[in-house]
Amino acid sequence: MARDWLKGAKQNYDTIVIGSGLGGMTSANLLAKLGHNVLLAEHHYNLGGMATWFKRKGGHVLDISLHGFPIGMIKTFRKYWSKDMADRVIQLKNIRFDNPQFSVNTTFDRVDFTDLLENHFGIMKEVIDEFFNTVREMNFYDEIKISTRDLFERFFPGRKDVWRFLMEPITYANGSTLDDPALTYGIVFSNFMSKGVFTYQGGTDQLIKEMKHEMESNGVDIRTHCLVEKIYVEDGKVKGVRINGRDIECKTVLSNANITTTIQHLVGEEHFKPEFVDEAQKVRLNTSSCQVYMGIKRGEKIDYDGDLLFSSVADEYDTDKILAKDVTSRTFSFYHPFIRPGGNRYSIVSSTNARYEDWSNLSESEYLREKEDLIQTTLDALEKYVPDIRKVADYFEAATPATFKRYTLHPKGTSFGTKFEGLKVSRELPNQIQGLFHTGSVGIIMSGWLGAANYGVIVSNEVDKLLRSLNTEASMVVTSA
């Protein structure tokens, strides 16, 4: 008989969180801490969503999205998770760019970028300072006025090398392009510039283990292998959900599934106002990713001291080229033994932005062939930096947009949620249906580890407010009766 993954679950919860991405888990944890009764339902066998890892024979542990996040993650861990997690955040100090326009090393913070912009790229200090001050003042309540292209045109006209230096890492970090609103660039760029790029010592497996422990100790009912199939709505209010064929009631639902999936499939468009449905249909998904994972043999090491390498053979920054199946730009993450102390193991992950369409229409044999080609061309590119990579590595695997779709259920395997308009639609859900909320990668700026976790905090405070007002209403009815 099939195992009942909901065995022992209650018939009624204050909140059901759909999905255990960093947004979903941060919300579930906070709501449970605030005293609410929370069920977290995740369809996959692991928690974490995109924040995940996998293990392979030979002692290999490969991380998917642990490449770097801004310092703000320390505060988020300390305030909403635990001090222990905050204490594990460490800085990556050696970040490199190598492309036909320039080759530089940086600590990826404002001081070092200012120095490089002034002394390597020859930009006047006053212009650099004004640029940094302008982007630092951008915040998510701002009206969208200009695109990133307009911003660069204003400060660095015609300087495509500077545009590339400022933009290429952010395209990797949140999928944004020159044509997206400048604030989607400015917020993320300024977050990194404040102190540099950070990572989690212990790896993603350690982080998710800690998060699970923390959620359990706060009373979250965590259920993996649990696919939410439907969100029930009656008279404009959330009533419950169907999970693995079983109906469970709740006062609020916080969906960490994709925003368009939540509206169109989990709830159903018929429950929303027509103008809202129109707006939601216009939300564009962000692009996806390909990755190549390389596990280094036990006892071998890599003689490359960088942590992150933004490499490209394209003449200049070009979004189409960055997304093209014929890859020209790759970000290599080098995992040295200090990431997982005690193990003395190395691994390398290459990430590229990619389009779902390039991978979704292939036959099985074509797909496998293309994946192998991706691995071999990546190794060719990496040989420039790690000449003996084919000798020291003994595990190779690739992921494509189809892989990301399969594991996270995001349409088209989108790595960074939706384009900017998705944010407004996500924020509007509770005004359409009482008790319905969304958190997770949306609008470009709410994606990434920091963006997703912080958005989880913002939305769970709104869920808490509603639950408190519903409880007050209920106790007034009892008192007056």
Ligand SMILES: Cc1cc2nc3c(=O)[nH]c(=O)nc-3n(C[C@H](O)[C@H](O)[C@H](O)COP(=O)(O)OP(=O)(O)OC[C@H]3O[C@@H](n4cnc5c(N)ncnc54)[C@H](O)[C@@H]3O)c2cc1C
């Ligand atoms: C290749 C790659 C590299 C990245 N690198 C970085 C990086 O270096 N730094 C950084 O900060 N960010 C990075 N990111 C982005 C970052 O990982 C994500 O933005 C963030 O983890 C997303 O969190 P989320 O809350 O939006 O949820 P997601 O991670 O999208 O998780 C959603 C969860 O919901 C579950 N779910 C969906 N539908 C259902 C359903 N119906 N029932 C049950 N469960 C459901 C999914 O299985 C999933 O677990 C990277 C992403 C990718 C793909």
